[in-house]
Amino acid sequence: MTTTPHHRVPEAEALFNPAFGAYLLASSVHAAVKKVEGPLPWPSAFLVLPLVLPEDTRRSLPGKSTVTLMAWAHANPRHQAAFAERAAALTDYTRASLRTALRHQAIGTSPQGLTCPRAPKPSSQAPGEEVAECARAAVLVGRWLATTDPARAFTVLGVRP
Amino acid sequence: MQLLALAMYHRDGGTAPRVLRFRPGALNIITGESETGKSEVLDIVDYCLGRRTPNLPDEPIDQTVGWYALLVVFGDGSRMVLARPRPAGASTLHAMVQTGDSRLDVPAIGELVPNSNVAALRSEVSARLGIEDFRFQPPAGAGRNAFDVSIAHAALLCFQNQNEIADKKALFHRQTETGMTQTLKDTLPYFLGAAGPEQALRRHHLTEAARAQRAAQRKYDDALRHQAATDANGLALVRLAQNEGLLTDVPAAPNTTQVVDLLQQALAASPRTAAPLNLSDRRQGLNDERRTLRDQLQEYDEALAAVDRWQQQGRAFTGELHLQLDRLKTLALLGPEHQHDTSICPMCTQPLPQPDPSAQDIAELTGQLAEELAHAQTLQPVREEHRRTLRAERDGVAERLRLNGVQLRELMASDERMRNLQEQNLRIAHIQGRIAEALTRTGSDSDISRLRHNLALAEEQTAALQVLADEDDVAAETERCLAAIATDMTAWAKRLDLGQAADATEVSISLNLLNVVVRRPAGRLPLTRIGSAKNWIGYHLVAHLALHTYLRRNDRPVPGFLMLDQPTQAFFPERPRDASKIQDADWATVTAYFTLLNEVAQLNEGSLQIIVSDHANLPDSWFQDAVIANWRPDEDGNRNALIPPGWLG
Numbered sequence: 114m115t116t117t118p119h120h121r122v123p124e125a126e127a128l129f130n131p132a133f134g135a136y137l138l139a140s141s142v143h144a145a146v147k148k149v150e151g152p153l154p155w156p157s158a159f160l161v162l163p164l165v166l167p168e169d170t171r172r173s174l175p176g177k178s179t180v181t182l183m184a185w186a187h188a189n190p191r192h193q194a195a196f197a198e199r200a201a202a203l204t205d206y207t208r209a210s211l212r213t214a215l216r217h218q219a220i221g222t223s224p225q226g227l228t229c230p231r232a233p234k235p236s237s238q239a240p241g242e243e244v245a246e247c248a249r250a251a252v253l254v255g256r257w258l259a260t261t262d263p264a265r266a267f268t269v270l271g272v273r274p
Numbered sequence: 275m276q277l278l279a280l281a282m283y284h285r286d287g288g289t290a291p292r293v294l295r296f297r298p299g300a301l302n303i304i305t306g307e308s309e310t311g312k313s314e315v316l317d318i319v320d321y322c323l324g325r326r327t328p329n330l331p332d333e334p335i336d337q338t339v340g341w342y343a344l345l346v347v348f349g350d351g352s353r354m355v356l357a358r359p360r361p362a363g364a365s366t367l368h369a370m371v372q373t374g375d376s377r378l379d380v381p382a383i384g385e386l387v388p389n390s391n392v393a394a395l396r397s398e399v400s401a402r403l404g405i406e407d408f409r410f411q412p413p414a415g416a417g418r419n420a421f422d423v424s425i426a427h428a429a430l431l432c433f434q435n436q437n438e439i440a441d442k443k444a445l446f447h448r449q450t451e452t453g454m455t456q457t458l459k460d461t462l463p464y465f466l467g468a469a470g471p472e473q474a475l476r477r478h479h480l481t482e483a484a485r486a487q488r489a490a491q492r493k494y495d496d497a498l499r500h501q502a503a504t505d506a507n508g509l510a511l512v513r514l515a516q517n518e519g520l521l522t523d524v525p526a527a528p529n530t531t532q533v534v535d536l537l538q539q540a541l542a543a544s545p546r547t548a549a550p551l552n553l554s555d556r557r558q559g560l561n562d563e564r565r566t567l568r569d570q571l572q573e574y575d576e577a578l579a580a581v582d583r584w585q586q587q588g589r590a591f592t593g594e595l596h597l598q599l600d601r602l603k604t605l606a607l608l609g610p611e612h613q614h615d616t617s618i619c620p621m622c623t624q625p626l627p628q629p630d631p632s633a634q635d636i637a638e639l640t641g642q643l644a645e646e647l648a649h650a651q652t653l654q655p656v657r658e659e660h661r662r663t664l665r666a667e668r669d670g671v672a673e674r675l676r677l678n679g680v681q682l683r684e685l686m687a688s689d690e691r692m693r694n695l696q697e698q699n700l701r702i703a704h705i706q707g708r709i710a711e712a713l714t715r716t717g718s719d720s721d722i723s724r725l726r727h728n729l730a731l732a733e734e735q736t737a738a739l740q741v742l743a744d745e746d747d748v749a750a751e752t753e754r755c756l757a758a759i760a761t762d763m764t765a766w767a768k769r770l771d772l773g774q775a776a777d778a779t780e781v782s783i784s785l786n787l788l789n790v791v792v793r794r795p796a797g798r799l800p801l802t803r804i805g806s807a808k809n810w811i812g813y814h815l816v817a818h819l820a821l822h823t824y825l826r827r828n829d830r831p832v833p834g835f836l837m838l839d840q841p842t843q844a845f846f847p848e849r850p851r852d853a854s855k856i857q858d859a860d861w862a863t864v865t866a867y868f869t870l871l872n873e874v875a876q877l878n879e880g881s882l883q884i885i886v887s888d889h890a891n892l893p894d895s896w897f898q899d900a901v902i903a904n905w906r907p908d909e910d911g912n913r914n915a916l917i918p919p920g921w922l923g
C-alpha cells in the first residue's frame with residue numbers, strides 16, 4: 114500500500130477486543146442454559162473461544178448439534194491434536210472476555226456456574242458475516258457443552274481442566 | 275471382557291429399567307418358556323457391541339424399549355457402559371459410551387444421551403480389548419478391500435443363535451451372510467495369534483514393491499521400443515533433407531552413426547534465400563513495426579495487471595479493516611456497561627495486573643478504525659480513472675497491430691514467387707525441427723541402462739520382501755493353533771459320545787471349510803456328512819468351548835464370553851411350552867451337555883463366561899446355582915419374561 118494512515122490501530126487489539134469475546138461467550142452460555150435449563154459449569158467456558166475463533170476449526174464444526182462433540186473430535190483428529198495449544202493461548206483472552214461480560218451483565222454467576230441474565234442479540238444482528246459466523250458456532254458449542262460433562266469434554270479435547 | 279449386566283429402558287422415560295445381571299467367569303443360565311425373550315438377549319448384546327444392522331424382533335420389545343445398555347468389565351477391572359437407542363432410521367448409528375472403575379453401574383435413564391457413534395464405540399472397545407491397530411491387507415490380486423480389524427470381527431466368535439448352533443453347514447455366527455465367510459477366514463488367523471500387524475505390513479510392502487516393479491518394467495519396455503522406432507525414423511529424415519537440398523552427398527545405405535552425422539549436417543545447413551529486394555524491404559518494415567507494437571502491447575498488459583494487483587491488495591486491506599471494525603462493533607450488542615472500574619476483577623474483586631479495556635476504550639478504537647477505513651476508501655476512484663486510461667491506450671495499440679497483420683497478409687498474397695519461397699522455407703524449418711527433436715531423443719543409451727538398472731533394483735527388492743512374507747507362513751502357523759484346539763475338541767467329543775467320534779483320531783476346525791472335520795482311519799468326514807441335529811449341536815459346542823479355552827489360555831483379544839441359544843433344542847419333541855414338564859426328552863444327554871458347559875467354565879478359572887438360554891431346567895444344585903433368570907409363571911400364574919408384564923399394559 115502506498116497510503117500509510119496517520120495512525121495505525123494495533124490489529125490484535127481490535128481483533129481480540131474483550132467486547133467481541135464477551136458477546137461470543139454470552140451467546141454460548143445462553144444456548145447452553147436454554148438447552149438444559151441450568152447454569153454452564155465455569156471450566157467449560159474456556160473451551161468456547163478455542164473452538165470458535167480459529168478459522169479452520171470453526172469451518173469444520175457441523176451445521177447441526179445432532180453430531181456430538183465426541184463424534185466430531187473422532188472425525189477431526191487434526192483439530193483435536195491442535196486444540197490443547199490453542200486453548201492455552203486463548204486462556205487470558207477468555208478471562209478478560211468473561212470479566213467484560215460480567216461488567217456488562219451479559220453473563221451472570223451462580224454457585225453452579227455461569228448463567229445468562231438476558232438473551233444476547235441473535236447472530237442475524239451481528240455487524241458482519243464473520244462475526245455472525247463466530248456467533249453461530251458459539252451457539253452450537255454451547256449446546257454441546259451443556260450435554261457434555263466438563264471433565265469428559267476436556268479429556269476428549271486433550272486438555273487438562 | 276465379560277458381561278455384567280444388560281439393561282432395557284422403557285420409552286416413557288419414567289419406568290425403572292429392566293436389568294438382567296450376569297455372573298462373570300461362570301456358567302449363566304437363562305431358562306424359561308417359549309416366547310419369553312430368551313433368544314433376544316443374544317441379539318441385544320450383539321447390537322450393543324456395535325452391530326450396524328440390528329437383528330431385533332418387532333414385538334413387543336421394539337414397541338416398548340427406548341434404550342439398550344450393556345455393562346461390561348475388562349481384564350484390568352475397568353468397566354464400560356455401551357448403550358444404544360432403539361434402532362429407528364438414521365439413529366441406528368448413535369451410541370453412548372461411559373467408562374469408569376469398579377463403581378460404574380448401569381446408568382440411570384436420565385444419563386442416556388447419545389455422545390458417540392458406532393464407529394467410535396467400536397474403536398474404544400477394540401482398544402480396551404487390546405486389538406492392535408491394523409488394517410487387514412488382502413493378498414495381491416484378491417479383489418477385496420482392506421479393512422480395520424475390530425471388535426466387530428472378534429464378536430463373531432462369541433455368539434451362536436438357535437439356528438446357528440444346529441447348522442451342519444456353518445460353524446460361526448453370521449457365517450452364511452454374504453462376504454462373512456471370507457471375513458472370518460481373513461481374521462481368524464489374527465485372533466488365534468498366527469498373524470498380526472507385522473505380517474499385514476509386510477504383505478502391504480510386498481504389494482507396493484510388486485507395483486513399483488511393474489512400473490519400472492513398463493518404462494524400460496517403452497524406452498526400448500522408442501529406440502527401435504528412432505533408428506527407422508532417422509533414415510527417413512535423411513532422405514527428406516536430401517530432397518529439400520539440405521544434403522548433397524548421401525550413401526545408399528548409411529549405418530546408425532552415419533545417419534546421426536548426416537542429420538547434424540542437415541541441421542547446420544542454411545536454406546537458399548532469394549527474394550525481390552523491394553518486397554523484402556517493405557516486408558521488413560512491416561515486421562519491425564509489428565515487433566514494436568507487440569512490445570508496447572505487452573507493456574500495457576503488464577501495467578494493467580499491476581493496477582489490478584494493486585486494487586486487489588487495497589480491497590484485501592480494507593476487507594481486513596472491515597473485519598476488525600465488525601468485531602469492535604459487537605460492543606453495541608452487549609448493552610450498557612454496569613460497572614466501570616476496569617482495574618478490578620468483577621468476580622474476585624482483586625485488582626488486575628493490567629486494567630481491561632473499558633467500553634470507552636473500545637468505542638475510541640472503533641472511531642479510529644472507522645476513520646482509517648474512510649481514508650483508505652477515498653483512493654479507489656483515482657485508481658479506477660488511471661485504469662480506464664491505460665485500457666484505452668492498450669486498445670489503440672491492439673488496433674494498430676491488427677492493421678499491420680492485414681497489411682502483411684496482403685503483401686504475402688501479392689507475390690506467387692514469394693509465397694513459394696515462403697513455403698519452402700517453412701518446409702525446411704519444419705524438417706529441421708523434426709531432425710532437432712529426433713537428435714535429442716537418440717543417444718538415450720544411458721537412459722536405457724539407467725532404466726534397466728532401476729528394474730533390476732525393483733526386482734531385487736520384491737524378491738527380498740517375498741522371502742520375508744513367505745517366512746511368515748500364516749497358513750502353517752494357523753494350522754498349529756487349530757491343532758492345539760483339536761486336542762480338547764477330540765477329548766470332549768468322545769466324552770459326549772457324538773456320532774463318528776468313537777473311532778476318530780482327531781476332531782478339528784478346518785479353516786478352509788470353516789466347519790468341524792472328523793478325522794478317522796477310514797478318511798476325513800466333514801460335519802455336513804454326519805447325521806442328526808444332536809451331533810451338529812454337540813460338535814458346535816465342543817468346537818466353541820475348545821476355541822474359547824484356547825483364546826483364554828493364550829490371552830487373545832477376543833471378549834471372554836460365549837453366548838449359546840438353546841443348545842438342547844434337538845432333544846425335545848416340539849417347541850415345548852415348558853421343558854421341565856416333558857417326560858420323554860433325552861434327559862441324560864441334556865445333563866451331559868450342561869455338565870460339560872459347567873466344567874469348561876470352571877476349567878478356565880474365571881476367564882471365560884458362558885451364557886446359555888434354554889428350555890431345560892435341571893434340578894441339580896450346580897445347575898440351579900447357575901440360573902440367573904427363570905422365566906416361568908409364578909404360583910399365581912403371573913407372566914415372567916424379559917419384558918416385564920407391566921410394560922405391555
